[in-house]
Amino acid sequence: MMLHIPGVLNTEQVQAIRRTIDAGPWVDGRTSVGDQGARVKRNHQLRADSDAALQARQLVLQALKSHAAFFAAALPLRIAPPMFNRYEGGETYGLHVDGAVRHEPDGWLRTDLSSTLFLCEPGSYEGGELEVMDTYGTHEVRLPAGDLILYPSSSLHQVRPVTAGARVCAVLWLQSMIRNEEQRSQLYELDQAIQSLRAKMGDGPETLSLSNHYHNLLRMWSEV
Ligand SMILES: O=C(O)CCC(=O)C(=O)O
Ligand SMILES: [Fe+2]
Numbered sequence: 001m002m003l004h005i006p007g008v009l010n011t012e013q014v015q016a017i018r019r020t021i022d023a024g025p026w027v028d029g030r031t032s033v034g035d036q037g038a039r040v041k042r043n044h045q046l047r048a049d050s051d052a053a054l055q056a057r058q059l060v061l062q063a064l065k066s067h068a069a070f071f072a073a074a075l076p077l078r079i080a081p082p083m084f085n086r087y088e089g090g091e092t093y094g095l096h097v098d099g100a101v102r103h104e105p106d107g108w109l110r111t112d113l114s115s116t117l118f119l120c121e122p123g124s125y126e127g128g129e130l131e132v133m134d135t136y137g138t139h140e141v142r143l144p145a146g147d148l149i150l151y152p153s154s155s156l157h158q159v160r161p162v163t164a165g166a167r168v169c170a171v172l173w174l175q176s177m178i179r180n181e182e183q184r185s186q187l188y189e190l191d192q193a194i195q196s197l198r199a200k201m202g203d204g205p206e207t208l209s210l211s212n213h214y215h216n217l218l219r220m221w222s223e224v
Helices: 011-021 035-040 051-065 068-074 181-201 205-221
Strands: 003-005 026-028 044-046 076-079 083-088 092-096 101-104 107-110 113-118 125-127 130-134 137-141 148-152 157-159 162-176
Touching: 003 068, 011 051, 011 162, 035 092, 044 051, 051 076, 051 083, 051 162, 068 076, 068 148, 068 181, 107 162, 130 148, 181 205
Parallel strands: none
Antiparallel strands: 003 148, 026 044, 044 083, 076 162, 083 162, 092 157, 101 107, 113 148, 113 162, 125 162, 130 137, 130 157
């Protein structure tokens, strides 16, 4: 399931992150990728151990932690430290796979979901579509600043060349409490249905029973 989550960051938060990262230090994006990715990756990345990256990561992680829709959709167990990407002057990231496991400072992380959080408005650059392939075809993504796309890390994907302006975003990977994609989607749909029933009808025996069902499925399927 691909999911567009609007408003993960508000305008002030986007601006605060941009103020933190815009001056760099930006380095060649190939420094942080395996062989297959390095052959097709042409972009710049904020140096991972810079003060700017440390600060901006905290801002992104705080916003993600307090965002109910992101939590419900991803059911994150562990989130890899976000990386900050910049594409300009024809830069691109050709068709690639994200590695299945990543070695992070606190140990191994299995990539269940990949995500791009947009830090610039779509009108400020040309090209740069994120294209994600799944069994329903190719999906093109270009979102407003502050919005996030979540997609299964098992999908081949690419970023088309940026032909004008600069495309700046944060990318992150996460391991979900629910490894199985279909189970995670079912839980998300159930959660959304319960939320909308509660908004319409308030809390009652039926919504309570459905919530119980949701939590029992989560208990049955989660690996924590
Ligand atoms: O810039 C993006 O939207 C995605 C980048 C990407 O696919 C990656 O860093 O693995
Ligand atoms: Fe990728």
